[in-house]
Amino acid sequence: MNAIKHYAKTVLSLSVVSLFLAGCATAPSRPEGAANVRQQLTTLQSNRQLAVLAPLAIKDAELAVIAAEKPEKNTLLANHRVIMAERKVTMGRTEAQTRQLELERGGLSQQRDAVRLDARTREAANARTDANDARSDAEFSRTQASNARAEATKAREAESAAAGRENAAVFAAVSAQRQADAAAETATALREKIAELNARPTDRGLVVTLGDVLFDTGQASLKNSSSIHLDKLALFLNAYPLRTAQIEGHTDNVGSEAANILLSQRRADSVKTFLMAQGIASSRLSVAGKGETSPLVSNLLADGRQQNRRVEVVIANLDE
Structure with a gap:
């Protein structure tokens, strides 16, 4: 199977x-x-x-x-x-x-x-x-x-x-020369005028002394004969219109001090009045009465007292 x-x-x-x-x-x-x-x-x-x-x-x-x-x-x-x-x-x-x-x-x-x-x-x-x-x-x-x-x-x-x-430069030289010549002429003319005024240079300026021959004794009226001296002063101030002047009156010690202050003030005013009449502006002129406070010499002698009786005009210097 x-x-x-x-x-x-x-x-x-x-x-x-x-x-x-x-x-x-x-x-x-x-x-x-x-x-x-x-x-x-x-x-x-x-x-x-x-x-x-x-x-x-x-x-x-x-x-x-x-x-x-x-x-x-x-x-x-x-x-x-x-x-x-x-x-x-x-x-x-x-x-x-x-x-x-x-x-x-x-x-x-x-x-x-x-x-x-x-x-x-x-x-x-x-x-x-x-x-x-x-x-x-x-x-x-x-x-x-x-x-x-x-x-x-x-x-x-x-x-x-x-x-x-x-x-x-040439023009400047010529101009400088002219200015120098003019300055020299001006300086010469100024010296001549100063000499005519018999002014003496001081730190205050040119001082012109006007003696008491301008006034009669004890009087403030100017004598007629005083105009020659003041005319020269007026001509000078007119020639130099930028200069100002201080007019100061002085006396000797004869009389009271108050009387002398008054007299010196009146004499300074008389000089100012004269200069204004000559064309000098009042704004350029100032006055002061000094009396017997600033004598030049001793008042013991008559000659000294005569010198102290004066009016001084101080003409201000210019920065020239």
């Missing part, structure tokens, strides 16, 4: 193997040439520069290769598919290469245009540079000419100024 079962299993196994071998013997294989076409497509797809230039054509080639790789019992159909796939791959490669050449030509054209543009740009830049250089040279020449004219003008101005200074 066991032997029969073992025999049946062996027969069944052999039948299965036979059927498998029979099936393998009759199954279609991959068409010849399909691997070569696949290799061509792979090479084309791995070229990044070409693959991106004809994506649709390469996609069609890939579909054709996939179809060519399918097993087919019909040899003629299988060979046709391989041929079509090979053509599709060739067309895709050709289209990609054509696009690449077109791009290269376009790039070369752009480069050529860029080179031409750059050349024209350099030429224009050189022309502008030359023009700028020419303008700079012209401006420099104008500046030099302007500077030369300015220097010539300065030279003429300096020459004119020098001539003007020379003329001014």
Whole structure:
């Protein structure tokens, strides 16, 4: 019984193997040439520069290769598919290469245009540079000419100024000489007038002493004979209108001090009244009665008392 079962299993196994071998013997294989076409497509797809230039054509080639790789019992159909796939791959490669050449030509054209543009740009830049250089040279020449004219003008101005200074110096010298001559004449005339007045220079000014001969004893009215001395004084003050005068009356010690102060004041007023009558402004004249307070000499003797009885006119100095 066991032997029969073992025999049946062996027969069944052999039948299965036979059927498998029979099936393998009759199954279609991959068409010849399909691997070569696949290799061509792979090479084309791995070229990044070409693959991106004809994506649709390469996609069609890939579909054709996939179809060519399918097993087919019909040899003629299988060979046709391989041929079509090979053509599709060739067309895709050709289209990609054509696009690449077109791009290269376009790039070369752009480069050529860029080179031409750059050349024209350099030429224009050189022309502008030359023009700028020419303008700079012209401006420099104008500046030099302007500077030369300015220097010539300065030279003429300096020459004119020098001539003007020379003329001014000559004029100043002449003027100074005239002023010196005038000052000398003025000084001479002043000395002569001072000498006529018998004035003595002091720190207070020129002091002109008018003795008591101008007045009667104990009187303040001027004698008629006194006008000669006072006329000279009036002429002097009129000749020098900027000078002022202090008129001071003095007495000896005879009589009371109060009476002497009053008498000396009245005599000084009389002299002022006379000078005003000769045209001397009142604002230039001031009076003071000194009485017996400022004697020139001792009052012990008659001669001394006579000298102390006087009117002094102090003519102020000028800053000349």
